[in-house]
Amino acid sequence: VGVVTTNLLGEREPEFRNMIRSMFTLFRCWTEGCIADDGTPLSERLRERYGPAWVIFHVLTTMFITVGLFNLITAIVIDNVVNSQLHLKEIDMVERSAEIELKFKHLFT
Incomplete structure (x- = not known):
């Protein structure tokens, strides 16, 4: 996504002028708000343009x-919990x- 925004918007938008700025801008847009x-x-300015x-x-x-990503993380956590429960059951x-086995040995000896 960073490559796409850098290539498409990099020359016209200062927030996307290189890969690092594009990735950081996208991270901010997905986490705390899209501010130029x-x-x-920023999202409103890009929508207008x-x-x-x-x-x-x-x-x-x-x-x-x-x-997608958060479901993947959730699935990994759930898989780890299920595997640990199976391991505890095996133990x-x-x-x-x-x-x-000890009870049978005592019973028949």
């Missing part, structure tokens, strides 16, 4: 980041089988 260098709302193309781009990338089963 002069303190004005580029129209629906900017709105569609901004909405799609924001949805991808918030829905419990091993301990129980050892106890049962």
Whole structure:
């Protein structure tokens, strides 16, 4: 996304003049608000200059980041919790089988 905004907007918009500034500007837009260098709302300025193309781009990338990436993070956390629970159950089963084995040995000896 940073490459695209740098290539498309870099010559006309100071917030996107190089890759690092583009990535930082996009990070700010996705986290705390889209504010330009002069303190004005950047997303509104870009909407006025580029129209629906900017709105569609901004909405799609924001949805991808918030829905896609955060769902991926949530899935990783849930997977870790499930795996740790399975591991605990396996440990419990091993301990129980050892106890049962001892009981059978005492019963038949």
